[in-house]
Amino acid sequence: MAHDTTHVHKSNTKRIWTVFIIMSVVTLVEVFLGIVKPEFLTDTYFISLKLLNWIFIILTIVKAYYIAWAFMHLEGESKGLRRAVVWTSTFLIIYLVFILLTEGDYVYEVMNRGNIAWDF
Amino acid sequence: METTVARTGTEGRTWGGGNEPLKVSYGKMMMWFFILSDALTFSGFLASYGFARYKFADSWPIADEVFNHFPFLHGVDAPMYYVALMTFILIFSSVTMVLAVDAGHQMKKGKVTFYMLLTIIGGIIFLGSQAWEWKNFITGTYGAIETRGGNVLQVVDSDGHRVALDEFVTAAPRERVLHERTNGLWFKDEPTLQRYTIDDVITGFTANPNLHIRTQELTSTGEKVVLTRQASLAKLESDGIGIIEGANLQKNEYGNPLFGDFFFFITGFHGFHVLTGVFINIIIFFNVLIGTYERRGHYEMVEKVGLYWHFVDLVWVFVFTFFYLV
Numbered sequence: 001m002a003h004d005t006t007h008v009h010k011s012n013t014k015r016i017w018t019v020f021i022i023m024s025v026v027t028l029v030e031v032f033l034g035i036v037k038p039e040f041l042t043d044t045y046f047i048s049l050k051l052l053n054w055i056f057i058i059l060t061i062v063k064a065y066y067i068a069w070a071f072m073h074l075e076g077e078s079k080g081l082r083r084a085v086v087w088t089s090t091f092l093i094i095y096l097v098f099i100l101l102t103e104g105d106y107v108y109e110v111m112n113r114g115n116i117a118w119d120f
Numbered sequence: 121m122e123t124t125v126a127r128t129g130t131e132g133r134t135w136g137g138g139n140e141p142l143k144v145s146y147g148k149m150m151m152w153f154f155i156l157s158d159a160l161t162f163s164g165f166l167a168s169y170g171f172a173r174y175k176f177a178d179s180w181p182i183a184d185e186v187f188n189h190f191p192f193l194h195g196v197d198a199p200m201y202y203v204a205l206m207t208f209i210l211i212f213s214s215v216t217m218v219l220a221v222d223a224g225h226q227m228k229k230g231k232v233t234f235y236m237l238l239t240i241i242g243g244i245i246f247l248g249s250q251a252w253e254w255k256n257f258i259t260g261t262y263g264a265i266e267t268r269g270g271n272v273l274q275v276v277d278s279d280g281h282r283v284a285l286d287e288f289v290t291a292a293p294r295e296r297v298l299h300e301r302t303n304g305l306w307f308k309d310e311p312t313l314q315r316y317t318i319d320d321v322i323t324g325f326t327a328n329p330n331l332h333i334r335t336q337e338l339t340s341t342g343e344k345v346v347l348t349r350q351a352s353l354a355k356l357e358s359d360g361i362g363i364i365e366g367a368n369l370q371k372n373e374y375g376n377p378l379f380g381d382f383f384f385f386i387t388g389f390h391g392f393h394v395l396t397g398v399f400i401n402i403i404i405f406f407n408v409l410i411g412t413y414e415r416r417g418h419y420e421m422v423e424k425v426g427l428y429w430h431f432v433d434l435v436w437v438f439v440f441t442f443f444y445l446v
Contacts, residue, residue, distance in 0.1 A: 012222050020215045024208065031204040034184075034445045042342070053446045060441040064434055071218045071430040073423075081142040081149065085156050093163045100167045104174030111175070 019070040026059050151424045155431045158393075162435050165386050166442055172378045179271075179336040181375035182344070183444050185282075189256045203444045206249045207436065210394075213242025214433040221426045224419025229408065232422060236405040239429065243398040250391045257383060260366030264373035265321060265333075267359040272375055274334040275325070276346055283331060285363060289316045289324035318360045325356060336375045383443070390439055393432045400425050 220235035333352035372380035
């Protein structure tokens with residue numbers, strides 16, 4: 001139990017600061033890439049998304065992982081709670097994003113090809 | 121400290137009520153489930169933002185041009201530095217929060233108090249930054265011309281640098297006055313008169329031969345299309361109906377109206393979470409001060425509000441990526 005007074009908690013301060021440094025570095029890399037925008041990253045596409053955007057998304061998930069695992073202490077919770085939270089959200093979010101982006105792309109195509117004037 | 125535990129005779133029985141299948145207290149588990157559902161709400165917002173981006177894939181505003189302000193650097197193009205700073209502030213306040221939780225585990229009241237205070241201050245600074253960001257967004261910088269189709273035309277010079285409407289437009293003398301309640305029997309609401317009419321803009325534009333019109337459309341390299349001088353004048357005369365300065369929920373000078381709507385809703389909803397987070401933190405801070413948790417024997421309440429606070433940080437990480445970076 002989290003508030004079992006008989007159990008002595010050892011301090012996690014060192015881990016907290018390590019995680020803070022990792023997250024700061026990741027943010028700095030993101031900002032640097034966002035300002036510089038290297039051409040080979042913006043010109044290369046992977047699954048119809050710029051490589052640069054893939055890097056941003058992956059780095060964001062890395063940060064989210066550290067926040068959830070270290071700060072929100074998911075790493076110390078029971079497997080059941082961790083899975084109830086992480087699996088549920090991951091599945092539903094991927095599902096939702098997939099549907100909405102597919103639909104958005106379809107609407108874009110319709111507006112481009114169909115006889116719909118949107119700029120007049 | 122001695123804790124009183126009520127013995128109900130059901131200990132160890134599966135359906136006795138004393139079990140914690142996920143090995144967390146009731147309050148913490150409910151906080152997790154609330155966070156889960158709140159995360160799905162934010163995903164809904166961000167996914168629909170993605171929908172709009174894909175729908176207007178070749179005409180969406182470029183975030184770097186919109187969010188390029190930095191305090192005390194007036195007129196300097198500083199894309200993203202400010203949001204990066206805001207991100208750091210929020211991450212750091214998350215760190216102080218987790219340090220408070222850590223100190224709570226060791227029952228160090230002084231440290232908990234100090235770190236909670238730092239967290240609250242971080243939250244308030246973040247909220248202030250967001251207010252400043254909103255103020256810049258709402259006021260706008262350059263102004264734009266509204267077209268009949270509900271799009272915007274922006275003005276650039278021959279080098280492609282943005283030109284504000286003020287720099288080349290002078291308002292011609294006008295007869296028309298705002299219709300007000302005092303001089304009308306059947307008062308119909310009238311929107312505020314704009315500073316310039318479209319005719320003022322066209323006059324000013326014609327007088328400055330180095331000006332060009334930039335449309336909302338994006339080229340394949342992700343830059344906005346700049347029209348030739350002739351095409352600019354033709355576009356202005358045929359499509360322009362008025363000017364837009366700044367942003368509201370109906371229209372904004374940056375481009376697509378949905379861009380402004382999503383900005384207000386997503387950062388606003390997140391800012392509202394930060395605000396409630398700060399309030400809850402303040403309540404818990406005073407509870408720590410008067411020794412409520414010292415008497416209770418554990419600082420689990422700090423841990424629970426900590427979860428909420430980290431979640432707010434977690435959401436910001438995604439908002440930062442999808443609104444400002446991608």
